Amino acid sequence: MQAAAPILSADAHQLRHGGWLVDARRRQRFTSALHNEGWPVPSLPTDLTLTDDELTLSRPTEGDVEGLVAVCQDQEIQRFTQVPSPYTAEDARGFVTLARDGLEEGSQAPLLVRDHDDRLLGSCGLVEIDWNDLGAEVGYWVAPWARGEGVATRAARMVCHWAFKEVGIERLDLEAAAINPASNAVARKLGFTLEGTRRRSAIEGATGEPGTERMDMHVWGLLPGELT
Numbered sequence: 001m002q003a004a005a006p007i008l009s010a011d012a013h014q015l016r017h018g019g020w021l022v023d024a025r026r027r028q029r030f031t032s033a034l035h036n037e038g039w040p041v042p043s044l045p046t047d048l049t050l051t052d053d054e055l056t057l058s059r060p061t062e063g064d065v066e067g068l069v070a071v072c073q074d075q076e077i078q079r080f081t082q083v084p085s086p087y088t089a090e091d092a093r094g095f096v097t098l099a100r101d102g103l104e105e106g107s108q109a110p111l112l113v114r115d116h117d118d119r120l121l122g123s124c125g126l127v128e129i130d131w132n133d134l135g136a137e138v139g140y141w142v143a144p145w146a147r148g149e150g151v152a153t154r155a156a157r158m159v160c161h162w163a164f165k166e167v168g169i170e171r172l173d174l175e176a177a178a179i180n181p182a183s184n185a186v187a188r189k190l191g192f193t194l195e196g197t198r199r200r201s202a203i204e205g206a207t208g209e210p211g212t213e214r215m216d217m218h219v220w221g222l223l224p225g226e227l228t
């Protein structure tokens with residue numbers, strides 16, 4: 001099958017009309033099948049902003065590089081996510097580019113979480129979008145100084161709501177290491193169902209140095225209507 005090509009674009013107005021992408025997606029999927037083409041992938045707005053009373057989520061920009069470098073040195077973030085270790089300014093710039101390209105190509109939606117004073121608190125978004133099956137995976141990390149105050153739960157709730165209501169995603173996945181109680185607690189609080197455990201399926205940390213432990217990963221799933 002050919003690689004998927006971004007042939008649709010959607011602006012925030014279109015996204016606000018829930019289902020627009022899915023209707024377009026289904027139409028194009030049918031047309032693609034007829035012509036034996038790869039699945040078309042809608043793009044997402046690069047100016048996407050999600051907000052509630054306390055938090056604002058938007059994509060990272062060049063101005064976030066310094067803040068990202070400071071936060072991503074954290075051992076827990078390096079242990080339980082795929083951020084490189086050590087984390088450099090080049091890595092942060094790569095994340096800025098990846099986020100913009102990911103939105104434009106509709107392949108992912110990595111956003112940064114800030115408070116209303118514009119302080120960087122964390123990251124939360126869709127780390128992978130599967131347009132074939134209308135599924136996506138949610139991922140997050142929170143700066144050590146902002147943990148335990150509901151930031152991950154609030155941010156992920158906004159992302160899940162947006163994914164279901166505005167993008168038209170029909171299933172969300174979340175994977176958390178069994179030895180990561182905080183992340184599993186976030187999934188549970190959002191209404192995700194624990195569907196199983198992938199035994200020894202991930203290497204602790206992104207670099208996979210010799211001797212690094214393998215971790216059991218809890219697999220959580222959320223369907224529309226289950227978000228709490």
Ligand SMILES: CC(C)(COP(=O)(O)OP(=O)(O)OC[C@H]1O[C@@H](n2cnc3c(N)ncnc32)[C@H](O)[C@@H]1OP(=O)(O)O)[C@@H](O)C(=O)NCCC(=O)NCCS
Pocket residue numbers: 076077080081140141142143146147148149150151152153154175176177180181182183185186189
């Ligand atoms: C996981 C993480 C994102 C949570 O962020 P957060 O903003 O502190 O999360 P919240 O405050 O929304 O919720 C955390 C929940 O975990 C619970 N929790 C924290 N540590 C816990 C522990 N050791 N045992 C049990 N529950 C724990 C908290 O009590 C809270 O639940 P509550 O509100 O019912 O009390 C943050 O700890 C983090 O960034 N960790 C490192 C990176 C990471 O693990 N990312 C996730 C990869 S899947």
